Amino acid sequence: MEAFKDFVNHVTRPRVLFPLLLVFTVLMFPPNEILFKINKKLRLYKLWTRMGGIIFFSLMIAFFAFGLTDPNFKKIVTKPDNVPIVGLLFLVNFFLWVSMKQAYENDARMDEGKESSEAGDAKEKVLVWPDLVYIEFISLILCTILLMVWSILLKAPLEEPANPTVSPNPSKAPWYFLGLQEMLVYFDPWLAGVVFPTVIILGLMAIPYLDSNKKGRGYYSFKERKMAISIFVTLWLLFWIFLITVGTFLRGPNWNFFGPFEYWDVNKLEVLTNVNLSEYFYMIWFKRQVPQNIILRELPGFFLMVSYFGILPPLLAKTLFRNIFKNLGAFRYSVFVVLLLIAASLPMKMFLRWAFNIKYIIAIPEFFFNI
Amino acid sequence: MANSGDKKNILGRIAETQVVKSIFRTGVPRSRRQRMMIILNDVFLHLHPARLPVSGVKLKYTWCMGGLSFFIFLVLTVTGILLMFYYRPTVEYAYGDMIDLREQVPLGIMREIHRWGAHLMVISVWLHMFRVFMTGAYKPPREFNWVVGVILLVLTMLLSFTGYLLPWDQLAIWAITVGSNMAGATPFAGALGPGSSLLALGDVNFITPSSDARFALLGGRFVGEGALLRFYVLHCIGLPFIIMIFMSVHFWRVRKDGGISTPL
Numbered sequence A: 001m002e003a004f005k006d007f008v009n010h011v012t013r014p015r016v017l018f019p020l021l022l023v024f025t026v027l028m029f030p031p032n033e034i035l036f037k038i039n040k041k042l043r044l045y046k047l048w049t050r051m052g053g054i055i056f057f058s059l060m061i062a063f064f065a066f067g068l069t070d071p072n073f074k075k076i077v078t079k080p081d082n083v084p085i086v087g088l089l090f091l092v093n094f095f096l097w098v099s100m101k102q103a104y105e106n107d108a109r110m111d112e113g114k115e116s117s118e119a120g121d122a123k124e125k126v127l128v129w130p131d132l133v134y135i136e137f138i139s140l141i142l143c144t145i146l147l148m149v150w151s152i153l154l155k156a157p158l159e160e161p162a163n164p165t166v167s168p169n170p171s172k173a174p175w176y177f178l179g180l181q182e183m184l185v186y187f188d189p190w191l192a193g194v195v196f197p198t199v200i201i202l203g204l205m206a207i208p209y210l211d212s213n214k215k216g217r218g219y220y221s222f223k224e225r226k227m228a229i230s231i232f233v234t235l236w237l238l239f240w241i242f243l244i245t246v247g248t249f250l251r252g253p254n255w256n257f258f259g260p261f262e263y264w265d266v267n268k269l270e271v272l273t274n275v276n277l278s279e280y281f282y283m284i285w286f287k288r289q290v291p292q293n294i295i296l297r298e299l300p301g302f303f304l305m306v307s308y309f310g311i312l313p314p315l316l317a318k319t320l321f322r323n324i325f326k327n328l329g330a331f332r333y334s335v336f337v338v339l340l341l342i343a344a345s346l347p348m349k350m351f352l353r354w355a356f357n358i359k360y361i362i363a364i365p366e367f368f369f370n371i
Numbered sequence B: 001m002a003n004s005g006d007k008k009n010i011l012g013r014i015a016e017t018q019v020v021k022s023i024f025r026t027g028v029p030r031s032r033r034q035r036m037m038i039i040l041n042d043v044f045l046h047l048h049p050a051r052l053p054v055s056g057v058k059l060k061y062t063w064c065m066g067g068l069s070f071f072i073f074l075v076l077t078v079t080g081i082l083l084m085f086y087y088r089p090t091v092e093y094a095y096g097d098m099i100d101l102r103e104q105v106p107l108g109i110m111r112e113i114h115r116w117g118a119h120l121m122v123i124s125v126w127l128h129m130f131r132v133f134m135t136g137a138y139k140p141p142r143e144f145n146w147v148v149g150v151i152l153l154v155l156t157m158l159l160s161f162t163g164y165l166l167p168w169d170q171l172a173i174w175a176i177t178v179g180s181n182m183a184g185a186t187p188f189a190g191a192l193g194p195g196s197s198l199l200a201l202g203d204v205n206f207i208t209p210s211s212d213a214r215f216a217l218l219g220g221r222f223v224g225e226g227a228l229l230r231f232y233v234l235h236c237i238g239l240p241f242i243i244m245i246f247m248s249v250h251f252w253r254v255r256k257d258g259g260i261s262t263p264l
């Protein structure tokens, strides 16, 4: 048991779990034919069957049930405001499964030349009274019961009265913003707290205008929209839900990482020896002083950023994204790629941090401009 | 004619009275025509069309998530109004009113329903968005309604965020402190944001901790009296008002875009 707990504590470290989940998610939701074939070979799609679902959710429930026997795990998971996030994890996975199961069933039907089950259903019309009103009424009752029971069983939290002079450690934002707070580990507040939320909102709004695929409207399907689903689900599961989970359950005092079975020790020390790219460039590679001049000092960073956002997009347009470029045209393609590159900057920065202890790529603290 | 042989139960009789008939003009919806009319005649039910394709009413298609989001919003409105009877948004009273809500108010689970309902609404709105994505329902002609939806999503989270401060306990003020510190890092508009020091005339900075985005949000330099009042007003009046406007547009557009999405 202890060995298992140690193992989990070890594996749940973001630098282990995030890359693992990233690979796994891309394989589960393959964006192109090649990965789709690998998915088929490994029979990963079996998760989207009744049996797969039962096994997956049994494992998930077993994990939580086992976890609750551990005092540290129990303490974090049963904190009143954290209970909804446990619920969120189950709900997100459940509905992921519901939609993917239907998608694969429809794909199989359409492979046989039949229409999607929704297309069959859509031929007939029914009266809203009673068919829909009835369903709505039942949902509404069930939802009310759920809320009542939940409210009777679990008291809303109320801590000590507000005291501006004593800040709790850790201080956490409301749970739905913990993904952003988690990004603060890798980016400065102006990026994690202002630019990224803005980009997320604008990016979401842009989806209908960037997805030029006419197919796949009004029914569940994976095969017809592999790329779109792959991107969306990866961002949603990993960059949002997963980061919230980390921020909620696995970040303790001083925003240090704590495994799910680890005691939140205020004195846990994490050695931080992060260096900026400029220091790497001048001091480690060229063995000389970092220049005084800001522009000169940050030249490597500027170069990197310009290539990332300036050279990579046309390169991708010629190679990996040739079809997307053709479909979207220059302007919309640019928006698409820039959004994607901004999203990808998160795992990139994580990787640079974990592998090379890079703190900033461009660091101009004089103007609070750090990337 | 209602004779003893015609088995009319008591509900059936009530439905035939002048009072009930004056309220529900259609009468008991038995015939097909009446069932259409009841939807068309009722201001609330009229959010629906009278008829829908079978795919659109199936739970496995919509998960009823949009409907539930709206329903939870209504629950939050009702419980929120009840909470407003007891709660005073001042540093002096707020926390004490929370204690009273727990200890003095009979059957006091209003606060619980409101808080857990708020969490649930955030979750249900996310899941609704996820369903809309997975069914490709944002594709033409529903692009704009997706955009309206994103605005609703943001408003939902802002509602939740502004409400988070009101209990005025440690959890509340520090969560809002963490959240609002971000505003201080807004490029150009936040005192600690990149470029803000460029907005200066000679030695005079325009963007200072007393005049930046964070200050505007909090009504002060830290989370205090000003922030509490601001968040209270936004939470109880400002944001609900705005979200209701956008919800109306959202529902209107669901209908005008051709009802619930179906395969082409």
Ligand code: HEM
Residues within 6 Å of the ligand: B062, B064, B065, B066, B067, B068, B069, B070, B125, B128, B129, B132, B135, B137, B138, B142, B145, B146, B147, B148, B149, B150, B152, B153, B156, B247, B250, B254, B259, B260, B261
């Ligand atoms: C307060 C939040 C929201 C409420 C109360 C709400 C309510 C609804 C309702 C009742 C429907 C009818 C179909 C259904 O129940 O699925 C609907 C459809 C729709 N919603 Fe929302 N919604 C909200 C947020 C969102 C968000 C965040 C998005 C997307 C980003 C969105 C996009 C759409 C679209 C595109 C449709 C049409 C779907 C179709 O025709 O299949 N909504 N909404």
